Amino acid sequence: MKIAKDQSLDIQETVPSSTAELLRQLVAHLRQNRTDLREEWARRITQAELLTAMDDEEIFAEATSVYDNYVEALETGTLEALQAYSRNLSERIIPRGVQTDEVVGIVLLLRDVLARSLFAKYQADFNLLNRILDAYEPAANRIANTVAVGFVQERERIIRQQQDAIRELSTPVLQVRERLLILPIIGVMDPQRARQLTEQLLRGIRANRARVVVIDITGVAAIDSHVANHLVQTVEASRLLGATVIVTGLSPEIAQTLVNIGVDLGKMNTVGDLQGGIEEAERLLGYKVVALTEATPQD
Amino acid sequence: MPVPVPILKQSHYLIATIQSALNDADLLRLRDKLVDKVGSLRSKGVIVDVTALDVLDSFASRTVRDLAYMIRLRGAETVIVGIQPEVAFAMVQLGITMEDVATALDLEEGLAYLDRKTQHGKRAL
Numbered sequence: 327m328k329i330a331k332d333q334s335l336d337i338q339e340t341v342p343s344s345t346a347e348l349l350r351q352l353v354a355h356l357r358q359n360r361t362d363l364r365e366e367w368a369r370r371i372t373q374a375e376l377l378t379a380m381d382d383e384e385i386f387a388e389a390t391s392v393y394d395n396y397v398e399a400l401e402t403g404t405l406e407a408l409q410a411y412s413r414n415l416s417e418r419i420i421p422r423g424v425q426t427d428e429v430v431g432i433v434l435l436l437r438d439v440l441a442r443s444l445f446a447k448y449q450a451d452f453n454l455l456n457r458i459l460d461a462y463e464p465a466a467n468r469i470a471n472t473v474a475v476g477f478v479q480e481r482e483r484i485i486r487q488q489q490d491a492i493r494e495l496s497t498p499v500l501q502v503r504e505r506l507l508i509l510p511i512i513g514v515m516d517p518q519r520a521r522q523l524t525e526q527l528l529r530g531i532r533a534n535r536a537r538v539v540v541i542d543i544t545g546v547a548a549i550d551s552h553v554a555n556h557l558v559q560t561v562e563a564s565r566l567l568g569a570t571v572i573v574t575g576l577s578p579e580i581a582q583t584l585v586n587i588g589v590d591l592g593k594m595n596t597v598g599d600l601q602g603g604i605e606e607a608e609r610l611l612g613y614k615v616v617a618l619t620e621a622t623p624q625d
Numbered sequence: 626m627p628v629p630v631p632i633l634k635q636s637h638y639l640i641a642t643i644q645s646a647l648n649d650a651d652l653l654r655l656r657d658k659l660v661d662k663v664g665s666l667r668s669k670g671v672i673v674d675v676t677a678l679d680v681l682d683s684f685a686s687r688t689v690r691d692l693a694y695m696i697r698l699r700g701a702e703t704v705i706v707g708i709q710p711e712v713a714f715a716m717v718q719l720g721i722t723m724e725d726v727a728t729a730l731d732l733e734e735g736l737a738y739l740d741r742k743t744q745h746g747k748r749a750l
Contacts, residue, residue: 528710535730562722563713568706568729568738 348461353401355447356440364393367432367439376431379423388415389432392473396436400465405472412476420481429477433470440466492519499530505537506607507569510600512545520556527560531569538610539564540603544575551587554580558589570610571595574603630655632662637669638739640732644677649684656692663699670739671696674732676707686721693726702742703727706735 356363368389371377377385392415399408419429444462448455492513500508509527531539541560543549549557561571573596576584584591597603608615628651633640639662641655659671673689675681681689693703704727708716716722727742729735 524714525710528713532710532730535734537730537734559714559717562717563710566708566713566716566723566728567710568731568734 344457345461348458349400349403349465352444352458352462353397355443356397356400359443360393360397363439363443364389367393367436370435370439371432374431374435376428376435377424380419388419391415392432392436396440396469399469399472400462403465405468408469408472409476412473413480415473416477416480420477420484426474426478426481430470430474433473437466437470499527499534501534501536502604503608503611503613505535505611506604507531507534507536507539508542508600508604509539510542510545515543515546515549515553517552517556520553520560524556524560524563528563528567531564531567536569538570538572538607540572540574540600540607542575542600542603543573543580544577544600546575546580547577548579549583551583554584554587554589558593561593561595572597572603572606574598574600627651627654630658632658634666634668635736637667637743638672638736639663639666639668639670640672640674642674642677646678646680647685649688652685652688656688656695659692660695660699663696663701668701669743670701671703672732672735672739673703673705674707674735675705675712676709676731678707678712679709681708681712681716681721683719683721686716686723690723690726702739704729704735704738706731 368382368386371385371389372382377388380388391411395408395411399405416429441459441462444458445455448458500510502508507527507530509523509530511523527539527541530536541557557573561573564571573594575598576596584594597606605615628645628647630641630643630647630651633642639659641659643655647655659673662668663671671692673692678685689705693705696703705723706729708728727738729738
């Protein structure tokens, strides 16, 4: 009997061969021994110290559904359900802190546990064992691949989502007086965000025809030399658009960083806090803030 | 084919509006023409409008700086206006800062700057 080497899981396409029957036999065996095999797998997971972020009950629950989906993928020969399940699983476990190596690890462990079980069952007939493995291995590899890729893709999707959220957190450029803009920066400054802020600021200077900009970094704990240089560049680029920049709110750490880097402080106009910065800006623009004397009404 | 840059006289000021990319020779020609006219027309200030430029490379910025120095020696102030945000960004990344040259956002700001600098109160529009 000729055995067609089946490289894809789409068994419906192949000439009716023993591969389909073998897979059916295999799936039946896996279903029958579901309880034992699943327990063995969960045991191995714990032994390998994987999924440490989850407790035993959770591991068991997830192991159950992964097992069932795995066997179903073997049975139906299609990956869509598995892909959907894999994405779903990833969505749940990524926030729990589960790592890629753990996910790949547990799927490979399941593959091993099931393979061992096949060895045990078909050990008497080496030829049959080989044929069963011929049917099992490509399918199992495809499954492992699908789950791992699904996990990684989900991680990447989440990272992109978070990056977008961070970008939206960026404070807008605010006009507080005619020709005076404030850019309050809060949170972590990385080179990419710094670049984005600069572009936003330069566009804002042009749109609002600003002559003075106050960049407040009270909310920034620390910066590295890249970001510090970027800050200097922002000041210089703003000047090319005819605006003076005042930087306010430098923390002691940032002040130290700037000195250590050797930033040309002559280029940086700095004031201690935002209030001081705005007052300086108003002065530069020719504003003077005067308290109104209150006239008491005579009744 | 040399690209001419229109130079307008506005009372005591000269306004040179660059309308398209200039090659090195055109830039030098512009520089020399402005330095010449500042003397012949007795101007107190020069505005070079680079709004239309997508790029200001190191040669252009050096020439602009030389232009400003030469014009100052001839008794007038120079201000560069209209540097686009993208151009400014690119320039500072390349380390071209044009520190000694006055810059302003646009023509209106440039004229206001020259008024302050040269203490010319009124300018005819």
